[in-house]
Amino acid sequence: MREIKQNDLDRLVEIYKNGVDKWFRDELFLKDCAYYEGAIAKAVETIGIETPYTHIQITEELKESFDSGYNNFWI
Numbered sequence: 001m002r003e004i005k006q007n008d009l010d011r012l013v014e015i016y017k018n019g020v021d022k023w024f025r026d027e028l029f030l031k032d033c034a035y036y037e038g039a040i041a042k043a044v045e046t047i048g049i050e051t052p053y054t055h056i057q058i059t060e061e062l063k064e065s066f067d068s069g070y071n072n073f074w075i
Contacts (some may be wrong), residue, residue, distance in 0.1 A: 004074055009043040012073075013053045016040065020055050034062035038069025 016036040023029055033056045043049050058066045 004043050004046045006047060008048075008074075009047060009052070010014060010041070011047075012036060013015070013038055014056070017070035030056060030062055030075035031065040034058055035069035035073075038066035038071075040069075041066070042070045044074060 016033075019036070020033065023032060037054060037056065037058060039049060040053065056062070
């Protein structure tokens, strides 16, 4: 797995913010958001900073998508 850097996180947050504005609010919207929330959580944990952006609260129903983003985004 490659090293996560601040510019990686900045790019990820930008993609997520743009996605939240543009994605269809269909049945996959919250799962997509949860995936990005997981990826951001992994990045901020690795870098050691506060979360720069969040859009949703992770519920039990979204935990699997969050975990997928957390565990797989940087591979």
